[in-house]
Amino acid sequence: MGKFKKFSLKKSLLVLGMFITVASLFLFFREYINLKKVxxxxxxxxxxxxxxxxxxxxxxxxxxxxxxxxxxxxxxxxxxxxxxxxxxxxxxxxxxxxxxxxxxxxxxxxxxxxxxxxxxxxxxxxxxxxxxxxxxxxxxxxxxxxxxxxxxxxxxxxxxxxxxxxxxxxxxxxxxxxxxxxxxxxxxxxxxNKGKIVFTMDDAWDSQYTVAYQLMKKYSFPGTIGVITSATGGTKLNIAQLEELQNNGFKIMGSILVANLLFTHMVIIQQKL
Structure with missing residues (x-):
């Protein structure tokens, strides 16, 4: 049997970062092209x-x-x-x-x-x-x-x-x-053709709830928030706030760190206005 090769946390994060960058660029250009087709x-x-x-x-x-x-x-x-x-x-x-x-x-x-x-x-x-x-x-x-x-x-x-x-x-x-x-x-x-816009916010800062969410809720705009699940509360969104956001149409993107393995679950939703 072949030996299981351990990847360091640094290498795991590097690979994850490259994946997210490529995925983000793909989504950006797809939305840019579809934003306003005339x-x-x-x-x-x-x-x-x-x-x-x-x-x-x-x-x-x-x-x-x-x-x-x-x-x-x-x-x-x-x-x-x-x-x-x-x-x-x-x-x-x-x-x-x-x-x-x-x-x-x-x-x-x-x-x-x-x-x-x-x-x-x-x-x-x-x-x-x-x-x-x-x-x-x-x-x-x-x-x-x-x-x-x-x-x-x-x-x-x-x-x-x-x-x-x-x-x-x-x-x-x-x-x-x-x-x-x-x-x-x-x-x-x-x-x-009707345009599409995706509102995304990273790292789940509390201002995304106290400022952005309050304004978006006024106009019934949903959005997507990226959460570091090992860092909630304080200057970050707490669990209650995240639940409220999810119950009001927001989608949550989360990452969980377990030992030296990084498991990432990404949900990417196009929100239609």
Missing amino acids: KANNNAFESLSKWENGWKLYSGQNTSMNIDASTNSVELSTDGTSPAFIRNNNLNEDFSQYTGIKLSLNVLKPKDIAKISIYVSNDTKFTNYAVAGINQNSMLVGENFLSVGKSGFTKYNNFNWNEPIKAVQIRFETVNNTPAKITINKLYSLTH
């Missing part, structure tokens, strides 16, 4: 990115609209004396299943642009409409993406997302009457 879905606004179909210049004579068929984009410009905007009134889109709108555009000189806005309307006269925009301090030189959920739009009059969208308008304003232009690439409808 799909650009063209079903609702697919035709809107064909700029020659229904889009017209609705701003003054000092503005212009030029479609580039080779890149499927539209250049919108103004001499600065009035805002420039284009509009499509030939819609009847059910937007109830979507969660937002995304606009892809290019800006050469952000310092010259005051604001870029998207309007959606339940009617072609924009009586019942909603609007969202991006300000100068959020713009970059080159390609920009304006992604806005329904809740990010300001609604006016009787606008309702559950009613058909009949018209869309894209508008931009310049700073101090400065001539400027933007290039609009594509307009998308969005669906957002």
